[in-house]
Every structure is written in structure tokens, then in C-alpha cells.
Amino acid sequence: MAYQVVWSPNAIEDVDEIAAYICRSSSSYAGVVVSKILDTTRNLSDFPFSGRVVPEFGNESIREKFAYSYRIIYKVQDETVTITAVIHGEKLLVANK
Numbered sequence: 001m002a003y004q005v006v007w008s009p010n011a012i013e014d015v016d017e018i019a020a021y022i023c024r025s026s027s028s029y030a031g032v033v034v035s036k037i038l039d040t041t042r043n044l045s046d047f048p049f050s051g052r053v054v055p056e057f058g059n060e061s062i063r064e065k066f067a068y069s070y071r072i073i074y075k076v077q078d079e080t081v082t083i084t085a086v087i088h089g090e091k092l093l094v095a096n097k
Contacts, residue, residue, distance in 0.1 A: 002045045005081045011073075014086040018070065033068055037086060040067040041074075044083075048076045 015037055022030035043050065044065075051063035054073060065072045066089065073085040 001079065003048045003076070003079050003081045005041060005044050005083065007083045008085075011083045011085055018086065033070070036067040037070060037072060040065050040072055041083060044074065044081045048074075048081045 015034060018037075019030045019034050022033055049060075049063065051065040051072075051074065053060055054062045054064050061076045063074055063076065065074075067086075069089045071085075071087050071089050071091075072083060073087065074081050074083045
């Protein structure tokens with residue numbers, strides 16, 4: 001069974017901001033990074049649990065994959081994978097209690 005993969009508006013904005021930041025130095029490298037981020041998410045419809053559990057949350061349904069130095073955070077719920085954020089790998093997430 002294939003899951004539906006959707007991008008949250010925040011995750012799309014994150015990728016746009018990453019591209020704009022990298023583009024200041026190299027537009028070609030910005031394109032490479034964005035392509036890698038998108039490629040990393042392509043198999044999530046077939047393998048939603050392939051990413052590791054996000055350590056800050058410890059919740060089996062909140063997972064991440066990596067593209068270069070960026071963390072692609074996503075949530076698996078029912079038959080949907082929602083990409084919620086794309087952040088720099090050194091940034092820690094804060095769990096809302």
C-alpha cells in the first residue's frame with residue numbers, strides 16, 4: 001500500500017528559504033541541494049518508516065531523513081506522510097508538551 005506524501009506549507013517555506021540562502025553564494029549548488037531534498041523524499045510513499053525516529057521526540061510516527069546537512073522531518077499518520085519541516089542538521093527541535 002502506497003502512502004500519500006504531502007508537504008506542509010512550513011516545509012515548503014523551509015526549502016524556499018534554504019534555496020534562497022544558498023543561492024547568495026551559488027545558484028547551481030542551491031539547485032543541487034533542493035534536488036537532493038526532493039529525491040530523499042521520493043521513496044516515502046513506499047517506505048514511510050525508513051527514516052529514523054526523531055531523537056528529540058522519541059515518537060515512532062515522527063521521523064527524519066537527511067539530505068546533506070539538512071534534516072527532513074515528517075510524520076506518518078494513517079495512510080499519509082506529512083513533511084513538516086526541513087531544518088539544518090545542527091538545529092535542535094523543541095517538543096511542544
